[in-house]
Amino acid sequence: MSKGITSRNDDYSEWYLDLVKRADLAENSAVRGCMVIKPYGYSIWEKMQRALDDKFKETGHVNAYFPLFIPKSYLSKEASHVEGFAKECAVVTHYRLKNAPDGSGVIVDPEAKLEEELIVRPTSETVIWSTYKNWVQSYRDLPLLINQWANVVRWEMRTRLFLRTAEFLWQEGHTAHATSEEAVAEAEQMLEVYAKFAEEWLALPVVRGVKTPNERFAGAVETYCIEAMMQDGKALQAGTSHFLGQNFAKAFDVQFLGKDNKLEHVWGTSWGVSTRLMGALIMAHSDDQGLVLPPKLAPIQVVIVPIFRNDEQLNAIYDRLEPIIKELKSKGISVKFDDSTAEKPGWKFAEYELRGVPVRMAIGARDLENGTTELARRDTKEKQVVSIDGIVETIQQLLEDIQQNIYNKALKFREENTFKVDTWEDFQEKIELGGFLLAHWDETSETEDQIKEATKATIRCIPLDSPEEEGVCVFSGKPSKRRVIFARAY
RNA sequence: CGGGGUGUAGCGUAGCCCGGUAUCGCGUCUGCUUUGGGAGCAGAAGGUCGUCAGUUCGAAUCUGGCCACCCCGACCA
Numbered sequence: 001m002s003k004g005i006t007s008r009n010d011d012y013s014e015w016y017l018d019l020v021k022r023a024d025l026a027e028n029s030a031v032r033g034c035m036v037i038k039p040y041g042y043s044i045w046e047k048m049q050r051a052l053d054d055k056f057k058e059t060g061h062v063n064a065y066f067p068l069f070i071p072k073s074y075l076s077k078e079a080s081h082v083e084g085f086a087k088e089c090a091v092v093t094h095y096r097l098k099n100a101p102d103g104s105g106v107i108v109d110p111e112a113k114l115e116e117e118l119i120v121r122p123t124s125e126t127v128i129w130s131t132y133k134n135w136v137q138s139y140r141d142l143p144l145l146i147n148q149w150a151n152v153v154r155w156e157m158r159t160r161l162f163l164r165t166a167e168f169l170w171q172e173g174h175t176a177h178a179t180s181e182e183a184v185a186e187a188e189q190m191l192e193v194y195a196k197f198a199e200e201w202l203a204l205p206v207v208r209g210v211k212t213p214n215e216r217f218a219g220a221v222e223t224y225c226i227e228a229m230m231q232d233g234k235a236l237q238a239g240t241s242h243f244l245g246q247n248f249a250k251a252f253d254v255q256f257l258g259k260d261n262k263l264e265h266v267w268g269t270s271w272g273v274s275t276r277l278m279g280a281l282i283m284a285h286s287d288d289q290g291l292v293l294p295p296k297l298a299p300i301q302v303v304i305v306p307i308f309r310n311d312e313q314l315n316a317i318y319d320r321l322e323p324i325i326k327e328l329k330s331k332g333i334s335v336k337f338d339d340s341t342a343e344k345p346g347w348k349f350a351e352y353e354l355r356g357v358p359v360r361m362a363i364g365a366r367d368l369e370n371g372t373t374e375l376a377r378r379d380t381k382e383k384q385v386v387s388i389d390g391i392v393e394t395i396q397q398l399l400e401d402i403q404q405n406i407y408n409k410a411l412k413f414r415e416e417n418t419f420k421v422d423t424w425e426d427f428q429e430k431i432e433l434g435g436f437l438l439a440h441w442d443e444t445s446e447t448e449d450q451i452k453e454a455t456k457a458t459i460r461c462i463p464l465d466s467p468e469e470e471g472v473c474v475f476s477g478k479p480s481k482r483r484v485i486f487a488r489a490y
Numbered sequence: 491c492g493g494g495g496u497g498u499a500g501c502g503u504a505g506c507c508c509g510g511u512a513u514c515g516c517g518u519c520u521g522c523u524u525u526g527g528g529a530g531c532a533g534a535a536g537g538u539c540g541u542c543a544g545u546u547c548g549a550a551u552c553u554g555g556c557c558a559c560c561c562c563g564a565c566c567a
Contacts, residue, residue, distance in 0.1 A: 013561080028559070088566075123567095157491060157565060164566070217567095225567095237567060276567055307526050346527035353527095364526055374526075490567090 005354070007288050012232045013160075019282055020161045023291045023355050026278075033159035033166030040355065041278065043299040045169065048277060049149065051201050051296075052171065055193050061145040061173060066127050068151075069118040074126035078251040084218020085122045088155040090166075092118040120153040125219060125244075125270060128174045129252040136176060136266055138257045143186070144176040162279035163236075163490055170274035176266045178256065180245070183267035184222075187243040190271040191224040194239035202277065203294040203407035204228050204284050205414055206238055207436075207485060209461025214448050217270075221245035227460045227485065229414045230283040233434020235460045235487035238280050241271035279490070285379075285406050291356025292379055294406055295399040302328060302395055303357045304337045305348045307364030314339055317363055320388070327392050333399070353378060358402045359395060363388075379406050420483070427474050427486070431455045436487050440480035442473035451475050451486065460485045 005022060006014040020026055025041030028034075037045065053063070069092060076082050096112035099105075121127065132144060149171045159165050173190060177183040191208060198204045206226035216223040220242035228238045249255070249265035256266055285292040295301050304321060308314040321337065328335045336357075338348055345362065352360055362374040373391065376383040379402050386394055417435030421427045430437055441447060441459065451474075452458050462484045471480045 011561095017560085030558085032558070084566095154566075156567095158563095168567080170567085240567070272567080274567060305526095309525065341525090344525055344527090344529060346525085346529080348528085349526095350528045362526065366526075 005288060005290065008231065015288070016279075016283060017161065019286055019291060025282070025291075026161050028161070031166070033156055035161050035165050035167075037169075037275070040299060044281070044293070044297050045275060045278060047297045047299070048197075048201070049171075052193075052197055052273065053147075053149075055197060056147050056171075056173065059145075059189060059193060061147045061175075063148060064146050065148050065150070066124050066131065068121055070121050070124075070127050072117045072119055074130055075119055077126065078219050078248055080247075081125065081219035081251075085154070089122055090120040090153045090155055092120065121150070122152055122154045123270075123272075124148065124150070124152075124172055125174065125248055126252070129248040129254060129268070132174075132176055132266070133252050133254045136254055136256050139178050139259055142176055142178045142256060142266060143182065145173075145186075146175065147171055147173040160279075162275055162282070165275070168275045170272050172270060172272040175269045176249070176254065177268070178258065178264075178266065180267050183245075183269050184243050187222070187224055187241045187269040187271065190269070191226065191239070191241040194241065194271070194273060195226050197273075198226055198228065198238050198277075198280075199407065201294065201296050202238075202281050202284070203296075203403055203410060204238065204280060205407065205411040207461060207463050208465070209463045209485065211240075211461060212445070212448060212459045212484075214445050215458065215460075217242045219244060219247050220270075221247065224464075225461050227487075228280055228284060229410075229417060229436060229487075230280070230490070231286075231413065232283075233417050233487075235436065235485075235489040236276075236280050236283070237460070237489070238277060239271070239273040242269060244268035244270060284410050286356065289350075289381075290354030292406060293356035293358060295358045295403045298356060298358050299334065300336045300352075300355070300357045301333050301399060302335045302359045302361060303348075303352045304335065304361045304363065305345050305352075306337070306339055307345050307362060308339075309365075313365055316365075316368060320368060321363065324388070324391055328395065331392065331396065333395065349376075353381075359398055361391075361395075377402055379409070421474060422471070424474055427451075428455060431457050431486070431488065434488070436460070436485045438483040439474040439486055440469075440471035440482075441484045441486075442476045442478035442480055444476070444478075447473060447475050455486075456488050457486045458489055460487050460489060 005018045008015045024038050026035045026037045029036050093114055094108045094112045095114055096109040097106040098109040100107045135141060151167055151169050153167045156164050156166055175186050177186060195206050195208050198206045206228045208226055211223040211225055217240065222243040224241040225237050226239045228236050230236055246265040246267055248268050254266050255263045258264055282291060306314055306317040308317060325335050325337060356378060358378050360376040367373050371388050372385050373388055374383055374385050377398060418438065419430050419435060420438045421430055427437060427439060448459055466482045468481055469483060472478065473480050
């Protein structure tokens with residue numbers, strides 16, 4: 001048993017926190033709700049960023065950067081948007097400090113009050129649309145396909161490392177289009193980019209869907225989302241994409257002259273994923289021994305632990321492995337050869353398991369004689385002794401297997417914890433077990449609120465692929481045309 | 491922000507009720523033996539007891555304020 005990690009079964013949220021800390025991903029900072037992302041954790045985020053950024057570029061987007069501060073007046077221009085964010089905004093009121101008269105340190109200089117207070121961005125729609133106003137005059141200026149990587153601040157009451165922090169890192173795409181159809185297509189395209197990324201990189205199966213009005217982004221006409229299931233059966237929104245209609249264009253007066261020589265407001269989208277994906281990654285795959293990372297995102301994909309008594313043995317091992325390490329690296333596989341003498345092999349085994357390194361290769365004097373090595377895979381903990389000849393191909397194959405296997409495992413888990421429910425009694429019973437409940441809903445906000453009140457479950461989404469099916473609402477008994485996903489959520 | 495809990499060496503903890511300058515384990519350092527699943531023995535270093543104030547001859551211990559974190563709730567990606 002790993003030292004110092006709470007078991008998932010004993011206390012899921014403690015387990016999660018232990019993992020984040022023990023695997024060296026992040027720690028709390030001096031400021032409440034803010035986190036320090038440590039190098040090991042950040043390198044996973046960097047891999048996510050790179051993969052996503054490539055996908056954004058492939059779909060025609062470019063990066064830009066908009067400021068951290070937003071004039072307070074901007075935020076009030078789109079009514080529902082203000083409504084959504086006003087309660088969690090950090091506000092800058094002064095621009096200078098001075099030494100305290102009593103010598104106790106520095107104080108805010110009351111002389112230095114800002115004329116107009118600045119909001120630390122909780123999201124950038126307002127600054128961006130106020131800028132787009134200047135950039136768009138004619139249909140020839142459209143579409144604008146811009147993304148930015150940035151930090152945002154939402155003053156959350158209750159925070160958890162990665163899942164909900166006061167400051168977090170994300171990307172936010174903001175696009176402007178000449179037609180509604182084109183904007184909807186953009187929002188749907190980016191949702192699919194996120195879904196594929198989640199499935200192929202995070203090895204995380206997701207449900208593509210749309211949010212109900214209750215759960216919709218403040219200021220959007222339609223919110224698309226990908227929803228994933230964590231190992232405790234709770235849902236986690238892993239990404240969102242919004243069709244903004246003309247809401248922000250109207251609020252910020254962004255109009256273009258069409259081919260027909262008529263002025264029209266542009267159509268917008270916005271879409272984002274955040275460092276919350278780190279939380280999803282951790283909670284989806286890991287176990288009581290520590291992290292389980294999909295090979296595509298693992299900072300170290302293969303760790304080699306040499307077993308030796310003296311420098312002579314170590315050198316013999318290294319001589320044998322050097323060309324193999326080079327070859328692995330040339331194939332883009334990240335390898336760590338851990339020849340430190342500070343820890344014993346057994347300690348290293350446990351430590352790399354804790355950090356989720358997908359493949360471990362142990363090699364000692366016996367192996368050198370036999371021309372073998374012991375390969376261990378993190379996901380199943382299976383060990384096998386294999387020939388050193390052809391080891392590079394074996395490892396490549398193993399990494400692919402692991403990526404696929406943890407996806408399959410997560411998918412199986414989700415399927416086993418997704419239930420169709422048709423009665424309110426069944427609903428109340430099953431929701432306690434966790435998981436997704438597929439139930440009919442009468443499409444009213446009131447029903448959704450009452451179900452939330454009674455069970456803490458919300459409608460995670462209306463799946464895009466949910467088939468039409470006649471039924472009656474699980475709560476009100478009114479007619480319904482399709483099932484939606486209910487779950488308790490992060 | 492409301493209710494509950496916690497804060498003692500790098501980490502995890504005992505001591506607190508019943509006041510007298512702090513226990514143990516891990517880790518660290520030195521030496522030897524070890525090295526295929528978190529090594530053994532011997533020795534050593536390491537503490538503003540979260541913080542500020544109060545009570546007291548004396549505070550980790552009692553009282554109050556503040557800060558941080560955790561759990562539950564409201565809110566949320």
